[in-house]
Amino acid sequence: MSPVVAPRIEFSVMHLKPLSIERLCIHQVTLMQCDFLQSMETLARHGVTKTAIWRDKLDEVGVDEGARILRDLGIEVISLCAGGLLSASDPTDRRKAIDDNRRWIDQAAAVNAASMVTITGGLEDGSRDLRSARDLACQGIAELVPHARAAGVKLALEPLHPMVCGFRSVISTVREAGEMLRELDAPDVTGLAIDSYALWWDHNLEADLAEAAADILNFHVSDWLPQTRDIRLDRGMPGDGQIDNRKIRKWIEQVGFDGPIEVEIFSDLDWWKRDPDEVVSTIVERAKTVL
């Protein structure tokens, strides 16, 4: 009699529940080719009930109309993307950035978003001072805390990929974001947005996620294409690249995260050119195998 041999199961998939359609969230920006209504109708047509709203799209229809569309279609908003951008040093620019963010937080509240994804902002023209930009952003977020608390909207600080450091962000790792959260010292209203595209390369990611477990508010996924053609707008469909999204999901779930899995694809070169139904049906299929 031959011995019983257990089938080889990828470590990354062990103990991981299949991703139900109810837990799947597709960010509105993934359908940049659509207007506000079209994007939400496309999600609804495929049974997707969760999204994150892109600010520019919301501004096109206005908050009241946007909220009505979402209500009519039964779509829940996880986050508003993206606020922050608070690294300017000029006092007038800083005041304007704070005022903008207060308005965005109110917009997030109006569409019942639990969080506003918050990025630090980059370096000013001609500046090479990362530390100063980081400190200015941290002070700016601190100023927003009372307003966010009153509005019931959490600020989900998102480290971006080091290749956009200086452009939209000056923090690039969970560790750096965690340090900023400790400085902010407002755990009831600040937390983390974890994006696999931004962080997959980091060998300390599992340990850093475990340490940051209580702060994780959002989990964004897409894929890293081996032949990336653009610094910002060439993200891949999950399954087409080099990121083990299931492994990263396992890491955050084993430390307690049970929120939605949010697909966010910036793809000026490919997916933004395709039929929106093809984009959503592809994501729904891929969710069964690689998310």
Next chain:
Amino acid sequence: MSPVVAPRIEFSVMHLKPLSIERLCIHQVTLMQCDFLQSMETLARHGVTKTAIWRDKLDEVGVDEGARILRDLGIEVISLCAGGLLSASDPTDRRKAIDDNRRWIDQAAAVNAASMVTITGGLEDGSRDLRSARDLACQGIAELVPHARAAGVKLALEPLHPMVCGFRSVISTVREAGEMLRELDAPDVTGLAIDSYALWWDHNLEADLAEAAADILNFHVSDWLPQTRDIRLDRGMPGDGQIDNRKIRKWIEQVGFDGPIEVEIFSDLDWWKRDPDEVVSTIVERAKTVL
């Protein structure tokens, strides 16, 4: 009488000696538009006496001819670039990679290079297992240690920018490289190549460099362009971008580094299209103000 006001000095420039032409090294790859002889003649014409040799260029003329050219022009070779690429899992591929590296180490010794810049190699086609690739590379480097020791060539492990993670490297920070060095446990023959372009975004860089001080063998500089158009070949001339190279030089010098400052610019879109004399004279001028 008006009070004496000290001129405002950037913190990053304090206590930093001007960079003499004797300490300036220009990597051969910065002059990709030249053949071996032309590139070295261009350096010599501008009084630059140090280089790092690009393997493909050396192969075009052969080691004997290359060594003769360098001797005739009085140019010192700091490193051979780049070896390693040891992350393959297939035994035949691994054997070939080890053999190649032994040959490259011999080439480095033949041109009196003190070190071979060593990168891990990326992910294999279809693989998403960063950890495994990293471990395979570490084992491969360990196999090279006796040969490198015998040849008198140090292996300068270089973390690359996270945006090339998976392509040419699977380690992206000084911290990750330092962990690999501890695992290799061969401090007489392994160390670090620090590249400002790869690492400038990291808020823990100063602390990590202090911890790794004894291991720093090489210091490469170029600049991060705010509008980077290519993942690999759009590095900027020092002074044209967002990296404070003087600050990073200060960080490594205050923990004991006193080696050459090596300019390494991959620029398919700009500097590789220019007259080589313009490239070198620009670097020599910039070295006085931003390096």
